[in-house]
Amino acid sequence: GAGVSQSPSNKVTEKGKDVELRCDPISGHTALYWYRQSLGQGLEFLIYFQGNSAPDKSGLPSDRFSAERTGGSVSTLTIQRTQQEDSAVYLCASSLSGGGFDEQFFGPGTRLTVL
């Protein structure tokens, strides 16, 4: 079956604009994660969904960042009033149930460049 997909693959935007990043998890996976990978940095956890609810939003860097998930499937990460420091690769992953033993399956990422 299809893996995790993300769109767009690349996004260039101007400082101050809003952007939306989309993630399509593997069908049947109830857990969905968003991460940020900055140049030379590791993976920074942003948010985790179990179904449509987000029990852990602690990683969102500021109130400019928000995410939602609908129908237990597609998720959208929105960044408002983008800043240059938001430039990074945004990765989405899904897992079957979100339990501690579960493997995460990653998407190809969206590379965001804020000019």
Next chain:
Amino acid sequence: AQRVTQPEKLLSVFKGAPVELKCNYSYSGSPELFWYVQYSRQRLQLLLRHISRESIKGFTADLNKGETSFHLKKPFAQEEDSAMYYCALNTNAGKSTFGDGTTLTVKP
């Protein structure tokens, strides 16, 4: 709060030499630990998890609770092992914490 530390950003070895990528963690509960790998121009993917106690592509990792470590080892490195390696810790609450990653280069 949990934390994962990979002390080496870069690691370079010659083909056929042993390799060890270090990972230390801090977590008050019982951790679930993983190694993920990202080959050039490919997605991040699971390499192995401690619960499985398996060897994948010749790599093994042992969870040492006393030293809070989960180092990744391979006795004879191959050029195709060159990649970025991430150690990760999962909690039962679903939160994942990744280390900063180690870039392994295996020279011919």
